[in-house]
Amino acid sequence: MTPTSSPTRPVVVLTGASSGIGLVTAEALAAQGYALVLAARRADTLHALARRLDPSGSRILAVPTDVTDDASRRSLVQAAHDRFGQVDVLVNNAGVTVEKGWWWDDPDPLRVLRVNLEAPIELTRLVLPEMRTRGSGHIVNIGSVAGRAATNGMYSASKFGLRGFSHGLRRELLGTGVHVSLIAPGFVQSEMTAKANLPMPGPDVVARAVADVLRRPQPEVIVPRAYAALALLNSAAPRLGDLLVSRVLIARRYQHGKKGQHGKKGE
Template identity: 50%
Template structure:
C-alpha cells in the first residue's frame, strides 16, 4: 500500500485530498498543527496516520518524514498543500509577510529536501506542490510572490530530478469554494483539486490548473500584460488569498 504525506490536512483541499487518497487504498500521513482535529480525521480514514506538525519548524518536518518512512520503509508521495494567505498589499506587516514565506515557500522546499533522498534510494516517488493561479498572475502581493517562487522552485526541482523516477507536479487552483471564499456562490469545491492531486501522484505532469478555465486567463495575462495591468489596477491590494491550513 503506497504511503503519501499530505500537509495542511486538517481542512479544505488538504482534508478532501487525504480522504480521497485513503478511500483509494493509500496510507495517508496527515500533517497539520491542530492535533485534536487531525486525530479525529485519521480515525475516520482507513490506515491514516496523524502526525501533528508545524511546517515552519525544520525539526518537525524531519520528524514527519521519518515517521512516514517508518510505516513501510518507503515513501511514495508528498503533497505540499499547507498554505496561508493574507492582506495583498505590499504594506502588510513583517509578521504577515514572514509567515507567508515560511509556510508557502520555505516549508515546501524543506519537505522536498527531506523526501528526495528517500525517493532517490527507491528510484520512485511523486511530489505534488499545490500552488495557485495567483502564482501565474500577480494580484495578491506577497501571497502571489510566494506562489510565483513555488512555481519556479517546482520547475527547477523537476528538472533536477529528471531521470530519477521521481515526478514533480505543480497543481494551481483558482477560486475554490470554502472558508476563503464565503461570498462567491457557484464555485467548484475542493474535490476538483483533490482529483487533480491524486491524478498527478499516479501520473506526474508538469503543471495542472484547476478549474481548466483559468488557462485562458493566464495566457491572456501573459500575452497582454498591459491589459492585465489595467484590469487589476487599484484592485489587487483589496484582495485576500487563503488556501489550506497549517
C-alpha cells in the same frame, strides 16, 4: 524502528490536511487505498479525520506538524518511516495568504514565504534522497494561478517561487524516476477564499487533480481549466491582465470589507 505495517499502495505525506483542499484530498486518496501520513497544526481535527477515514488505524497516521519548524518537519518524515518504512509521495498543500498588502500592519509578513515556499522546499529536501536512491517517487506542490497572474505581492511571490522551484526541480530530476507536479488552483471553496464573493467550485477539483497526476504524472495542471485562459492572457497582454484582476477578482473579493488580515488554507 521496524515499520508497524506494510501498505499495498504508495505512502503519501500530505500537509495542510485538516481542512479545505487538504481534507478533501485526504478523503479522495484514502478512498483509493493510499497509505496516508496527515500533517497539520490542528491536532484534534487531524486525529479525528484519521479515525474517520481509517478506524483501524492501519493505513492512516495523523502527525500534528508545524511546517515552518525544522524539528517538526523532521519528526513528520521520521514518523512516516517509523510507521510505513518509506515515503513515496509528498503533497505540499499547507498554505496561508494575506488579504491586505504585506506592508499593512502585519507583525510577520514573511510567514507567507515560510509556509508557502520554504516549507515545501525543506520537506522535499528531507524525502528526496530516498526517492532518488529508490528510483521512484513523486513531489506534488499545490501552487496557485496567483503564481502566474499576480494578485497579491507576498502571496504571489510565494506561489511564483513555488512554480519556479517545481519546474526547475522536475528538470533536475529527469531520468531519475522521481516526478514533480504542480497543481495550480484558481478560486476554489476553502477557508482561504471564504470571503470571496465569486462563483467557485469545491476543493474536490483539486483533489481529483492530485489523484490524476499520481496516476499519470504531468508537469503542471491548472484547475478549474478556465483559469488557464487568465494565465495565458496575463503572459500575452499584462495590461489586460491588470484590468481583469483589478476589476473582477480583487474588487469582488473584498467588496464585503477588509475584515481580518490572514486567511488560511489547512495549515
